[in-house]
Structures are given as structure tokens and as C-alpha cells.
Amino acid sequence: MTQEHDAEEPLDPSAERTAIRKRAMDMLARREHAPAELAHKLAQRDHDREQVAEVLDELIDDGLLSAARYADAMVSSRAARGIGPVRIRAELAPVQIDDAEIERALADSETDWNALAEEVRAKRFGAAQPEDFPTKAKQMRFLQRRGFDMDMLNAAFDD
Structure with missing residues (x-):
């Protein structure tokens, strides 16, 4: 049969x-x-x-599917790839993770966002700070596209 x-x-x-x-x-x-x-x-x-x-x-x-666990995993993996919190929020919104859950995951993350912004900038453009405004503006736009806010940008360019 x-x-x-x-x-x-x-x-x-x-x-x-x-x-x-x-x-x-x-x-x-x-x-x-x-x-x-x-x-x-x-x-x-x-x-x-x-x-x-x-x-x-x-x-x-049954605890096998969790929006909180998903948000935590996304924050962790994106931060490890040099992605900032602004972009992470934008990536979590379309999969219907609520704002409170996103903020909790970002707050619970042990990521120092300012240090990450500096690390990402240095990896892409070198350790030396930019000498002129056009170079600094280019680097700032890069970091903004990666999801870092103005406070984080300022910290990345702080001598």
C-alpha cells in the first residue's frame, strides 16, 4: 500500500x-x-x-518561539557586524517586533554604541581622525548609514 x-x-x-x-x-x-x-x-x-x-x-x-529572544539575537548579531541601533530598530520594525521590546533588547545589550561607532569608523577609514571637513562629513555619512545617531557620531570623532 x-x-x-x-x-x-x-x-x-x-x-x-x-x-x-x-x-x-x-x-x-x-x-x-x-x-x-x-x-x-x-x-x-x-x-x-x-x-x-x-x-x-x-x-x-511552549517557549520555543519568542519575540524577545529574536530581538536579542538580532541586536547581538547586528552589533557584531558593526550596525548601530538606529538601523537595528529599522530592521526589527517590519517583522512586527514592538517598540518596547526593541528598546529593551537594545538596553539589555552589553554593546557600547559609542565605542562601536569609533571601531567601525577606524576599521573603514583608519585610526587617524580626518584632517578636513569633507573627509569628516564622508565618514559621518558612512556611520549614519550604518545606523549610528548624532551622539554616537560625535563620540566617534572625539579626540
Whole structure:
């Protein structure tokens, strides 16, 4: 007896639910995901949105899916790549991490943002401070694109 599955025939609800949970667990095993991001990825796989929502609620209740953990992981990985808090906030907003959670993750991070801005500037342009205004402006624009605010920029160029 073969267990071929016809693409047109929907899975029974418990099999669908099991498939959604397995796929979600596989994705979470690779890296943290925001709940909204995981819901979107699962919906792209033609899973029933209602069942996806139910499975994600179960994963959250089980502690396997967490917006807080995702925000912490994003802050940590982005800071390690030399990305500042302004850009990190902008990257977390589209995956529906709320502002309070973002601010908590940034505050809990042990990153010295001023020191990171200086480190990123020195890595890109060398340790010496810029000699003239056009050079300094170029370096400041670079740091702004990386997500550092004016206070951090000023700290990076403080002698």
C-alpha cells in the first residue's frame, strides 16, 4: 500500500498541523525567527493561516518561539557586524517586533554604541581622525548609514 499524496487533496487537519509544526521547528532549529516572520514563511508554503496561527501560539506557549529572544539575537548579531541601533530598530520594525521590546533588547545589550561607532569608523577609514571637513562629513555619512545617531557620531570623532 503506497502513501502517495495527491497535490490537489488537502491534508487532514491533524496531519496539516503536524506538518506546520515540523516545518516551523526546522526553521527555528536553524535560527531564531520573529513570530510574524515565521507566520509569513509558513503561509508562503500554502499552509492554512488559521492553523499556522494556532501552531505559532502553541510554540510561543511552549517557549520555543519568542519575540524577545529574536530581538536579542538580532541586536547581538547586528552589533557584531558593526550596525548601530538606529538601523537595528529599522530592521526589527517590519517583522512586527514592538517598540518596547526593541528598546529593551537594545538596553539589555552589553554593546557600547559609542565605542562601536569609533571601531567601525577606524576599521573603514583608519585610526587617524580626518584632517578636513569633507573627509569628516564622508565618514559621518558612512556611520549614519550604518545606523549610528548624532551622539554616537560625535563620540566617534572625539579626540
